[in-house]
Amino acid sequence: MHAAVLRYFLQVARDGSIRRAAERLNVASSAVNRQILRLEEELGADLFERTRDGVRLTEAGAVILGHVRQTFSDFDRAKAEIANLGGAVTGHVRIICLESLAVRFMPDVTGELAAAHPGLTLSIIVVDPSQATDELRSGRTDFGILFVDRRHRDVEVQESFITAIGAVMRPDHPLGRKRMVTLTDCADYPVLTLHDRWLIDAIMATEFARSGANFNTRIISNSIDLMRQMILAGLGIGFFTPVGFIDEIKRGELVHVPLAEPWLTDSEIGILLPSGRTPTPAARVALEFIRKRMLDLAQRLPQISPQGRMRKAGKRTQ
DSSP, X not given: OOHHHHHHHHHHHHHTOHHXXXXXXXXXXXXXXXXXXXXXXXXXXXXXXXXXXXXXEOHHHHHHHHHHHHHHHHHHHHHHHHHGGGSSOOEEEEEEEOHHHHHHTHHHHHHHXXXXXXXXXXXXXXXXXXXXXXXXXXXXXXXXXXXXXXXXXXXXXXXXXXXXXXXXXXXXXXXXXXXXXXXXXXXXXXXXXXXXXXXXXXXXXXXXXXXXXXXXXXXXXXXXXXXXXHHHTTSOBEEEOSXXXXXXXXXXXXXXXXXXXXXXXXXXXXXXXXXXXXXXXXXXXXXXXXXXXXXXXXXXXXXXXXXXXXXXXXXXXX
């Protein structure tokens, strides 16, 4: 199949609309529609269901979408291999990560990586942890820096470090001097929660449910930066790893008190890759660069026992 047809198909699938896809591609809607119809005729199957509001993929379309994504991914990888034959590392790397890492880890790492390898271009995308595995499987992403959930398949843990989900609060909070707290302890005080995803992952959701704690939620937000300011203002307790608050903890403005509930004291953040996929040369360079910086981060995190060192994971799957 011709590359233009694949490009048109992919854009229509992304936008859910032939008209919007044509606008992005800067071509006539009729040209895009004609190419899609020809592709459907060649395959003998409808790839999109036409609706009043646009189009949506059929089962056959979903199969072709996987093929198209893999085709473009393989082509980009081949281009990068050819470009790197000259010695300089070039190419584009798409990385997904947790918001806390985007706030306090990736800015410096991205700047250092860009300075060391000016031929690289990067996409740094913050994702909801519940969507991370689908993103890795989509073929769009080279690797992710995310919570490790070993119940999922088709995702390899390249390397990880241990951290702890804890209660983040001001040091003058009544629980601020404790070495460990339970969720029930925290339920006696106002808490701040992340809208739609404050439980971080399924494991944490299970532990919160088991605790039976009824929280007095004072503020709900989808911004870690806003939550940080509210915690600094003494408006409540937040539940996080120390990663997104490392500077405030170091300065003594906030404390991170680990939670006593099982599993929450042994959470992992790791570099995750789609299983069986060979990283491009550009992705390998970025991955190794970030791996070394993660080691530095793991050593800086507070409240972590000797467990808090990097784990070399090899080819383990989740």
